[in-house]
Amino acid sequence: MxxxxxxxxxxxxxxxxxxxxxxxxxxxxxxxxxxxxxxxxxxxxxxxxxxxxxxxxxxxxxxxxxxxxxxxxxxxxxxxxxxxxxxxxxxxxxxxxxxxxxxxxxxxxxxxxxxxxxxxxxxxxxxxxxxxxxxxxxxxxxxxxxxxxxxxxxxxxxxxxxxxxxxxxxxxxxxxxxxxPRSICSKPCMPGTRIVSLRGQPSCCFECVPCTSGEVSNITELLIRGNSYRDIQPQAIQQPLDHFDFNCDKTIPQRFWVNTNFWNQRCGPVFLYIGGESKVSHLNALYGGQVELARKMGAMVVVSEHRFYGKSKNPEGITDSDLKFLTVKQSLQDLLLLQKHIIQTYRLSSNNPWVTFGVSYAGSLSAWLRQKFPSHIFAAVASSAPVKAQLTYDQYQMVGRAFSDFRIGGSSECANSVSQAFATVDNMIEKNEFQALKDTFEWCIYTDNQDDLASFVMNLATPFITAATYNNEGRDRTVAELCEVMTNRSLGNSYQRLAAIIKTHLPSRLPCMMNSANADRFIYSNHQSELRAWLYQKCSQLGFFQECNRTLDCPFSKLLTLDVNMQPCELFGLNKEQLQAGIDEINMEFGGKNPPASRIIFVNGDVDPWRVLSVTHEIAPLLPSIMIPASAHGIDLNPSTINDPQSLTSARKKTKRILEGWLKQLSCSRW
Structure with missing residues (x-):
């Protein structure tokens, strides 16, 4: 791992x-x-x-x-x-x-x-x-x-x-x-800001001041109208653990943040940024496409954290008895009660329409909340939203195609080299050459266990999956950077090039490669782990599992089967048939890629492997689809930069134009 x-x-x-x-x-x-x-x-x-x-x-x-x-x-x-x-x-x-x-x-x-x-x-x-x-x-x-x-x-x-x-x-x-210490008195400044030394303080003490217009920046807004990190504090309300059983008095906290610095109280909308399968923070109320739109459109920004993620859970964590309350329907009810709380606290009226935003799974929640509760939510932006639940989908094949996409630095030579490298690994596993694999890829411990070997080949594939999914988003190396290594013949054959990538991938994480299925199971069993929460959601309702079929252009190891990837679901006593029933229920409830809804903007990058589960073409006049060429997962809601391609800038402008057009229909409108 x-x-x-x-x-x-x-x-x-x-x-x-x-x-x-x-x-x-x-x-x-x-x-x-x-x-x-x-x-x-x-x-x-x-x-x-x-x-x-x-x-x-x-x-x-x-x-x-x-x-x-x-x-x-x-x-x-x-x-x-x-x-x-x-x-x-x-x-x-x-x-x-x-x-x-x-x-x-x-x-x-x-x-x-x-x-x-x-x-x-x-x-x-x-x-x-x-x-x-x-x-x-x-x-x-x-x-x-x-x-x-x-x-x-x-x-x-x-x-x-x-x-x-x-x-x-x-x-x-x-x-x-x-x-x-990690620092004496100041944290590193975020991108988009510059360091200003404090008079009379050590040189390591400084203020982070936003870049002025024209300065090189990859985050455009930090301190706006006097706003700072400390101004936006976390708040919390107690949500019913079970919204559908009035006899259940157990509750769960839900954290949220509110940024009112841009808000026009008379007619300004409320932008609800929905948290998904990870914790959120005040940064989501300060940065990102939703914040930049809020500034231009006079909106309040509300950021919500998903139940059982971050600190939105009880001290005992995600217990076995509480897992059944980690569902899409419960999460949507959380958002409705949070909306009611914000309306009462800030004395909002019908002149303050709500627009939801979300990325990935949270993008699906954004669309589903508008779809199921159109009288509460005026419009929604669903970025890279996999609205179709599915047992398995061809993510691995999509990743393989990304490495042959010349627009982002891929090539057929690169894709073939990746495929050949993993074929060599599979061949060595079949020949029981485990010591050679251990030496090449710096395993922490020797193993010949099949479950551990599946963890090993997943570790090998991770840099490539991450690059294709979040290409050019600053999370890791890009497709172009990995292809530069995989086509560098001076490094040896494709297997040796793969080893070169993994060796440079390790030092920033751990001193050796930990290939342990038991370690993975331990994390999934930890009642405080967000990975446990997301695994349960996948095993019970959403699916999203992958398998590698090398006859269908999957470039990775054939050990990555559906059964292997679903094996951790056994921790919850769930099997493939139960998951399929949950998937069918979700798709029946929300319509999959053909939702019966309106005023939802679906935004996707045409390199993102997840796009195959989203709405990628306009299926109705009020369900527009924006496809961004050569772009990856959720990039439209990332903070804008001066290096953004014109296609991305145009997509953001189109989103703004559509929202403004819809808001003009309201009686109290300044658009």
């Missing part, structure tokens, strides 16, 4: 070089001490350690935190419990441990000494971080007093945020414990 891109190794390696230069202020630690590392990295609030002569403390948010509802119910001071896994924090910790291991293995870097570590899970909690920091200081006091202490850090790496770093550094400094 390959995790998403995270922190590169260089910052931590640089920090460790600083540690080697500082004075050793604590006695060397040579003895091993008890630790709860046996519980595993995934255990909330855990810590793990290895003894060494120079010991580093680590403070990383491996989990998020939430209030313990029991303490609130009992009237005790609010207590926090560790909840969902934060992959980025896990990557930071793994980066530190990998760097330490590399240094210890190279005696030229640190001769006659070894590095140890004591890493703690801060659970993204300031009180917990400070408490752990106080424990570091107490260890130093014990040493100074001559008492035996199990641990004394020579330096501390972390924590995660500037405001915590400031407080902790002042305390650690008194005990001569140097600190290597």
């Amino acid at each position: 390959v995790f998403p891109r995270g922190l590169a190794l260089s910052p931590v390696l640089f920090g460790l070089r600083i540690v080697l230069a500082v004075s050793v202020v604590c006695p060397f630690v040579a003895e091993e001490r008890p630790t709860d590392s046996q519980s595993g990295l995934s255990s909330p609030g855990s810590s793990w350690s290895v003894p060494g002569q120079v010991v580093l403390g680590g403070l990383f948010p491996l989990h998020d935190s939430a209030p313990d509802r029991r303490s609130l119910r009992d009237g005790r001071p609010e207590q926090l419990i560790c909840t969902s896994v934060i992959l980025e924090g896990f990557q930071w910790a793994m980066t530190m441990l990998f760097a330490i291991r590399e240094i210890n293995m190279n005696t030229n870097i640190l001769p006659n000494a070894t590095l140890g570590y004591e890493v703690h899970d801060t659970c993204f909690s300031i009180p917990r971080t400070i408490t752990i920091g106080l424990g570091f200081m107490q260890s130093k006091v014990d040493h100074v007093a001559g008492a035996k202490s199990q641990y004394c850090p020579h330096a501390v790496i972390g924590p995660y945020a500037s405001k915590v770093t400031d407080v902790l550094s002042m305390a650690l400094g008194l005990f001569l414990i140097p600190q290597i």
